[in-house]
Amino acid sequence: MSKILVQKFGGTSVGDPERIKRVANRIKSYHEKGYQLVVVVSAMGHTTDELVDLAAKISTNPPKREMDMLLSTGEQVSIALLAMALHEIGVPARSFTGGQVNIVTDGNFSNARIESIDTQRLNSHLEQGHVCIVAGFQGVDQNQNITTLGRGGSDTTAVALAAALKARECEIYTDVDGVYTTDPNKVEAAHKLDQISYDEMLELASLGAGVLHSRSVEFAKKYDVVIHVKSSFNYNEGTKVVSENLIMEKLKVTGVTLKSDDARMTIGDIPDKPGIAAEIFEVLSEKRINIDVIVQSTGKDKLNTISFTLPVSSVRDAKEGLEPLIQKWGAGTISTDENIAILSAVGVGMKSHSGVAASMFKALAEQNINIEMISTSEIKISCVISQDRGKEALRLIHTVFGLDKAT
Amino acid sequence: MSKILVQKFGGTSVGDPERIKRVANRIKSYHEKGYQLVVVVSAMGHTTDELVDLAAKISTNPPKREMDMLLSTGEQVSIALLAMALHEIGVPARSFTGGQVNIVTDGNFSNARIESIDTQRLNSHLEQGHVCIVAGFQGVDQNQNITTLGRGGSDTTAVALAAALKARECEIYTDVDGVYTTDPNKVEAAHKLDQISYDEMLELASLGAGVLHSRSVEFAKKYDVVIHVKSSFNYNEGTKVVSENLIMEKLKVTGVTLKSDDARMTIGDIPDKPGIAAEIFEVLSEKRINIDVIVQSTGKDKLNTISFTLPVSSVRDAKEGLEPLIQKWGAGTISTDENIAILSAVGVGMKSHSGVAASMFKALAEQNINIEMISTSEIKISCVISQDRGKEALRLIHTVFGLDKAT
Numbered sequence: 001m002s003k004i005l006v007q008k009f010g011g012t013s014v015g016d017p018e019r020i021k022r023v024a025n026r027i028k029s030y031h032e033k034g035y036q037l038v039v040v041v042s043a044m045g046h047t048t049d050e051l052v053d054l055a056a057k058i059s060t061n062p063p064k065r066e067m068d069m070l071l072s073t074g075e076q077v078s079i080a081l082l083a084m085a086l087h088e089i090g091v092p093a094r095s096f097t098g099g100q101v102n103i104v105t106d107g108n109f110s111n112a113r114i115e116s117i118d119t120q121r122l123n124s125h126l127e128q129g130h131v132c133i134v135a136g137f138q139g140v141d142q143n144q145n146i147t148t149l150g151r152g153g154s155d156t157t158a159v160a161l162a163a164a165l166k167a168r169e170c171e172i173y174t175d176v177d178g179v180y181t182t183d184p185n186k187v188e189a190a191h192k193l194d195q196i197s198y199d200e201m202l203e204l205a206s207l208g209a210g211v212l213h214s215r216s217v218e219f220a221k222k223y224d225v226v227i228h229v230k231s232s233f234n235y236n237e238g239t240k241v242v243s244e245n246l247i248m249e250k251l252k253v254t255g256v257t258l259k260s261d262d263a264r265m266t267i268g269d270i271p272d273k274p275g276i277a278a279e280i281f282e283v284l285s286e287k288r289i290n291i292d293v294i295v296q297s298t299g300k301d302k303l304n305t306i307s308f309t310l311p312v313s314s315v316r317d318a319k320e321g322l323e324p325l326i327q328k329w330g331a332g333t334i335s336t337d338e339n340i341a342i343l344s345a346v347g348v349g350m351k352s353h354s355g356v357a358a359s360m361f362k363a364l365a366e367q368n369i370n371i372e373m374i375s376t377s378e379i380k381i382s383c384v385i386s387q388d389r390g391k392e393a394l395r396l397i398h399t400v401f402g403l404d405k406a407t
Numbered sequence: 408m409s410k411i412l413v414q415k416f417g418g419t420s421v422g423d424p425e426r427i428k429r430v431a432n433r434i435k436s437y438h439e440k441g442y443q444l445v446v447v448v449s450a451m452g453h454t455t456d457e458l459v460d461l462a463a464k465i466s467t468n469p470p471k472r473e474m475d476m477l478l479s480t481g482e483q484v485s486i487a488l489l490a491m492a493l494h495e496i497g498v499p500a501r502s503f504t505g506g507q508v509n510i511v512t513d514g515n516f517s518n519a520r521i522e523s524i525d526t527q528r529l530n531s532h533l534e535q536g537h538v539c540i541v542a543g544f545q546g547v548d549q550n551q552n553i554t555t556l557g558r559g560g561s562d563t564t565a566v567a568l569a570a571a572l573k574a575r576e577c578e579i580y581t582d583v584d585g586v587y588t589t590d591p592n593k594v595e596a597a598h599k600l601d602q603i604s605y606d607e608m609l610e611l612a613s614l615g616a617g618v619l620h621s622r623s624v625e626f627a628k629k630y631d632v633v634i635h636v637k638s639s640f641n642y643n644e645g646t647k648v649v650s651e652n653l654i655m656e657k658l659k660v661t662g663v664t665l666k667s668d669d670a671r672m673t674i675g676d677i678p679d680k681p682g683i684a685a686e687i688f689e690v691l692s693e694k695r696i697n698i699d700v701i702v703q704s705t706g707k708d709k710l711n712t713i714s715f716t717l718p719v720s721s722v723r724d725a726k727e728g729l730e731p732l733i734q735k736w737g738a739g740t741i742s743t744d745e746n747i748a749i750l751s752a753v754g755v756g757m758k759s760h761s762g763v764a765a766s767m768f769k770a771l772a773e774q775n776i777n778i779e780m781i782s783t784s785e786i787k788i789s790c791v792i793s794q795d796r797g798k799e800a801l802r803l804i805h806t807v808f809g810l811d812k813a814t
Binding site: 021055067073083094095097099144146 | 424427428458461462464465466467469470472473474476477479480483484486487488490491492494495501502504506507551552553
């Protein structure tokens with residue numbers, strides 16, 4: 001097995017000089033065990049926000065190329081300081097910007113995608129026993145322009161480096177112990193998972209429950225990189241995100257989530273003719289509104305109803321986009337309900353175990369919790385329910401699918 | 408004449424968002440006149456100091472490579488913000504790190520020297536009408552490691568770019584109007600010079616009176632770049648630093664300076680044998696102490712006395728270095744006098760005009776100002792006098808050499 005280990009520390013872990021020293025000590029302990037270490041770091045604490053504020057004082061709409069030039073300095077400060085901290089405790093370390101280790105991306109500033117990584121320089125330093133500290137979140141395009149990778153970018157850098165270097169695994173350090181069956185703040189009985197598949201992790205991430213950003217998980221899945229989510233506050237084993245076929249006992253349900261910041265919007269009394277739904281979702285997509293559950297039904301008189309969920313914060317934007325359509329059609333009504341929650345169960349085992357949806361519906365019905373909308377994928381079932389009963393329903397389903405920790 | 412103009416703005420000029428906007432407006436006015444602009448900027452205000460403090464919290468002796476990685480972010484923030492400010496007022500601009508415009512240096516971290524600049528990328532952007540904003544103070548070595556150029560580094564970047572691009576001139580913006588005949592805070596009659604030669608500027612810089620760092624002037628002299636020192640607060644002509652043969656009327660004396668932060672150290676009663684002076688100045692050089700005026704005299708009994716001036720802040724260091732020598736010789740005494748000032752007159756005209764030194768000595772003698780030490784170069788005369796009479800002597804010499812402004 002490869003001796004190369006990639007470790008990623010987020011902005012909180014390197015938030016101040018003391019924390020940077022603590023991270024350095026952790027790295028030292030792995031270095032002493034004989035690992036060849038590549039460490040990816042984010043910008044310190046709120047640095048990125050501060051840089052964004054600074055830019056806002058100068059321009060309301062700064063060119064993305066220049067924003068990337070600006071924001072990439074945050075990670076550059078972190079890598080230099082961490083390399084100094086390692087040097088101070090006798091660990092040979094070198095810091096590298098994304099460009100210096102040839103993380104080449106497309107030219108899509110502020111949301112670039114990694115196209116290639118040339119590992120020659122890193123390998124040469126690893127062979128010399130150096131810890132390589134790499135700036136997360138950044139790369140360069142074909143013309144050496146600095147690019148950034150968008151949200152969760154440092155995770156993506158870490159996973160991409162692990163893939164390119166064929167590392168044994170990619171450790172992502174966070175402020176939680178790993179991935180839980182559900183939010184432990186909402187359900188006391190939640191427990192940490194030892195492992196989870198890429199697809200389950202992706203579903204959880206899209207439900208806002210994941211500690212990892214979707215893009216890094218997609219990358220890991222594509223290149224078969226084991227992601228190990230661990231706490232930066234202790235040395236416990238965390239949760240390994242792995243390929244589905246490495247998971248021996250496939251749970252029917254791995255995790256359950258509750259999303260309470262969505263609203264349901266209903267477009268009623270619209271003419272039932274082809275292309276209406278497309279028109280609606282084109283408008284919403286242009287406004288970059290995240291739609292989750294969608295239900296369409298035909299009533300009497302050939303009049304249609306389309307309901308969908310969207311973030312509460314996008315309701316106004318959505319209305320502004322849809323009202324002109326209704327005027328154009330000469331028919332239709334818009335109503336919204338913010339008192340909803342989306343309850344979801346995720347698990348690769350659903351593919352082979354039937355009856356998961358039925359168990360969920362039955363359990364909710366027995367408690368008189370009304371299901372207003374349903375949406376399913378191969379490994380996920382989502383139910384829209386009343387927000388007032390959200391937490392109760394979450395606890396119920398957690399228990400029903402056998403996720404409560406042993407007491 | 409080339410349409411390319413290099414402009415350099417220091418840290419004070421880009422100290423906050425409002426000042427950055429002001430600099431952008433100035434650049435716009437030149438852009439509208441049809442110049443092709445390359446703009447070099449330093450880090451904002453106290454950014455560099457803040458980064459140094461941050462490093463000090465982590466390491467007492469950070470590796471220089473990592474310090475350069477850290478400090479270079481300061482300029483990177485400035486260039487991005489200035490490019491945004493230009494974009495905001497409709498001027499097409501692109502920011503570039505030192506590495507992105509191929510400013511290649513040696514590998515001497517924290518004090519690197521520029522070895523080459525490949526101007527292809529800059530020329531291509533200039534031809535497209537873009538203002539090119541380049542980070543001062545930084546480059547990359549052959550292996551793409553980030554290097555910094557040491558004190559006055561941004562001036563050097565600007566001059567080097569002007570040389571490489573064959574620019575019409577290199578404007579250096581400061582908080583003063585240009586180069587004065589002497590410090591206007593000390594001598595009211597001081598006036599701004601229209602032009603000054605490289606060698607005169609170098610002498611003034613080494614006397615601590617120049618607004619430019621020596622290295623940038625040396626660079627300009629070597630590549631025949633006209634440096635134009637201007638104020639960032641108005642649009643007046645400043646002072647042009649040019650080749651001596653471009654100066655038609657060579658003044659006997661161009662500027663006079665008074666340096667009051669030096670002390671005189673005297674090593675007395677030392678054996679007169681070869682190599683003693685070398686030993687002394689080797690020790691001082693190892694401790695990186697700046698020596699200015701040196702006088703050696705042989706007394707009776709073949710015992711020598713060596714006097715020299717050094718910064719007051721280096722007196723303790725010098726003593727620590729010299730005391731072991733005296734122990735080794737078994738002879739010698741050290742005494743210091745901090746109540747001195749070094750009065751200097753600088754001018755290329757001295758080469759062809761005789762009697763400059765004599766005029767200076769005579770004027771001082773007439774006012775009963777005692778000259779304690781004398782040192783001369785081809786274009787400079789320095790006299791060590793009592794500090795108490797420094798300002799009086801400065802005004803006197805300024806008048807004697809006809810430098811007082813017309814009233």
